[in-house]
Amino acid sequence: MKIGTKAAILAAVSAFAVGAAGPAKAQNLTMAVGAQITSLDPHYHALSPNFAVATMIFDTLTQFDADARMEPGLAESWKVVSPTAWEFKLRPNVRFHNGNPFTAEDVAFTIGRVPQVPNSPSSYAIYTRAIERVEVVDPLTVRFHTRSPYPVLPNDLAQVAILDRETHDQASTDDFNSGKVAIGTGPFRYVDFRSGERLRLERNEEYWGDKAHWNAVDYRVVVNDSARTAGVLAGDVDFIDQVPTSDITALKRDERVKLAEKDGLRIIFLALDHLHPEGSPQITDKDGKPLGKNPLLDVRVRRALSMAIDRQAIASRVMEGAAKPAGQFLPEGAFGHVPGLDAPKADPEAAKKLLAEAGYPDGFRITLSGPNDRYMNDGRIVQAIGQMWTRIGIRTTVDAQPWTAFISRAGRQELSAFLVGWGTASGEASSPLRSLVASYNRDKGFGFSNRGRYANPAMDAKLEAALAELDDGKREALLQEATTIAMQDVGIIPIHIQKNLWAMRPTLTHESRADELTRAQDVRPVAAR
Secondary structure, three states: OOHHHHHHHHHHHHHHOOOOOOOOOOOEEEEEEOOOOOOOOOOOEOOHHHHHHHHHHOOEOEEEOOOOOEEEOOEEEEEEEEOOEEEEEEOOOOEOOOOOEOOHHHHHHHHHHHHHOOOOOEOHHHHOOOEEEEEEEEOOEEEEEEOOOOOOHHHHHOOOEOOOHHHHOOOOHHHHHOOOOOOOOOOEEEEEEEOOOEEEEEEOOOOOOOOOOOOEEEEEEOOOHHHHHHHHHHOOOOEEEOOOHHHHHHHHHOOOOEEEEEEEEEEEEEEEOOOOOOOOOOEEOOOOOOOOOOHHHOHHHHHHHHHOOOHHHHHHHHOOOOEEEOOOOOOOOOEOOOOOOOOOOOOHHHHHHHHHHOOOOOOOEEEEEEEOOOOOOHHHHHHHHHHHHHHOOOEEEEEEEOHHHHHHHHHOOOOOEEEEEEEOOOOEOHHHHHHHHOOOEOOOOEOOOOOOOOOOHHHHHHHHHHHOOOOHHHHHHHHHHHHHHHHHOOOEEEEEEEEEEEEEOOOEEEOOOOOOOOOHHHEEEHHHO
């Protein structure tokens, strides 16, 4: 271990102990999570760590259980009242943390705010764009009028945190981050937030649903994998997520902790630059000179890059079994999964032939970017793929950066090839299709996380038809067709689907979630199970 790394780990473990000299009290919970919280504004940045926090402070009209099955939230029921209208009956006697009653007016205000949040790096507007207008029928009844038949509206609204019209009118993202307006109807109340460090919460004693088991929650951001593991082993924290795969075997034998795991819905994939036809920003010839055109716009090059990757080796060696090689967005059993669309087999020789056919017999130079502190083993995955690409003649420089720096560059379309992930909380293919490979269209709310700016009109047409199809069987068939088009065209390069891993004290139990959200309300003392 390098001295610098060891010092960082010791410092992080010491930080755990601040204010926690002994074992945590039975009614207090200390959690350490591996990903940064970029905002407490629940409409600012569509990112799983942000959404996990949002669901502790706020509520949504509909929600998903641990197996990604829809269930009531702030809405008790919903139904289609015409081909372009949904009616939702709201839960009575719900109050925001400041005592204000929850009504249909708050729902209408929320839907209007979502697309207006400025400077959003990944907008939640994708989940409200189908709504043409909101009709407040009475204080506990609201109707959503859509531009066309829209069967996935209840799914979409599970992503939209409901705000208080009186409290949040004119509130800025900075007002949320300061805690001034971090007020919802959720199971926990805001206490304190230090960006990059920790969030403190207390139980909402007036919560409409099942009360949380914890008086107080200390939710700490610890991106160093070894520090999280050391913290839970030392008893300085009660619970961690993103368990390092290298620690799994040892932790399973250690009586001081127990593990929980769940097959996930997060696809790890590579996005490619489709925006710059005259030359991608991080691609040159072998001598470092501009190519004059972007080779990634040739599907043969994209297929070669995909075929060069040994996904099974990444899943077994880099991920140490905590992943399954993927050839599409979702695992078997999910709505829109395409039977038979399996992970491509590694074939370096065929990849070289494709490169030669495309006019690159000697390859070219490329930079492969990615985060080194966001996904399980992300830096190691990027390194492994870089070596695989180099073996087929594409000399690859790997640039793994902290998430905040990396995602800013990706959002500005400054990268040629980069590793990212997408968690499909709804468990159906319309979510990644709309977000990751649909042609970027602000008016339609498509492609907000399509940072490579891939576009395929045939895929878009199938997706739009699916989003207007009320018959589930026909809709799934259209989603499967859209997925097949995007995968055959190598709009993205899927790598694997993660398993979700947590570790905790033996005295705790956890309702592990397929959507990988790490939330205090899902942790309980064993006796309270």
